[in-house]
Amino acid sequence: MFINKKIIRAKFIRRPNRFQGYVLIDGNETLVHVPNTGRCKEILIPGATVVLREENNPLRKTKYDLIGAYKGQKFINIDSQIPNKVVEEALIHGKIEGLKEYTMVEREKTFGNSRFDFRLRNEADEEYYLEVKGVTLEENGETRFPDAPTERGRKHLLELIEVKNQGKGAGVLFLIQMEDVSYFTPNDDMDKAFGDALRLAYKNGVNIFAYDCSVGEDFITLKDRVSIRL
Incomplete structure (x- = not known):
């Protein structure tokens, strides 16, 4: 974009x-x-x-x-409004591995008591809920989230587990708002509870994605999948 x-x-x-x-x-x-x-x-x-x-x-x-x-x-890029726009663009153009079958993309949809960034549907009318987190913290190629404690972020992960338990698809995508990084990992030093929730979500079948971006002063778009270390 x-x-x-x-x-x-x-x-x-x-x-x-x-x-x-x-x-x-x-x-x-x-x-x-x-x-x-x-x-x-x-x-x-x-x-x-x-x-x-x-x-x-x-x-x-x-x-x-x-x-x-x-x-x-x-x-x-540190604009917290950007990640959802970048991910929406990528979803529409089928650029996210594992989510290409979901051709219907809706923003800000509620499941139970929670509102997630995206609800996706495929031709079989199967639902998938996706939460997006923007990542700006980087050191020597290692990117981490969060850079401040986030109880809201932890709750999102636990709620995605509930989505999965009810037979629907669930995932969280960490959009790294920069280029040329090595890997992504939860920032346990800042918020161990979030890291524990992310690992629990993974064990319960919630998909975890991390992508970096092609980024400049006046543009940003999803680029490559980044390895994850839990």
Whole structure:
């Protein structure tokens, strides 16, 4: 997918809270929106080159969204709204191994007490529920999720087990919002309960996918399947 809005670069200064950041644009300190509730501490460091998407909505307090940053030479997209869009595009075009038979793609569907990112159906009207998690944490080719504790994420995994127990398909896809990575693993140091739930889900037949992306300042699309270490 392409980002059809104006993109500019800036220098990161600081992040006073989860949703706000200050950047330097043409020598002026400017408040921007950060569309990511994760910590991103290894990405959003003072002096880092960041990428902004211009919004120009008169109802907003900020003109720009901070959608990505350079970590050395590696560009990482951090927009938490992007993963579902990328995965939806990939599902429609049959690019995800193991899910190509599901040609009907619906967003934000409820099962029991839970709302999942996607409900898929095939020609036999069999259902498959898919949850998507965006991954931005990387170190020496190792990518991890989460970068902050996520009780909501753990509950999603347990609920996917229930989906599977009721005879339907269930999976979680970790979309790594960068290129050139080695493997994915749960971040037990940050949230052991999430890692335990992921391993339990796998043992109960929930599919676990990890894909990296072809990514640039104004585009991002699903690329290759990445190995998983549980």
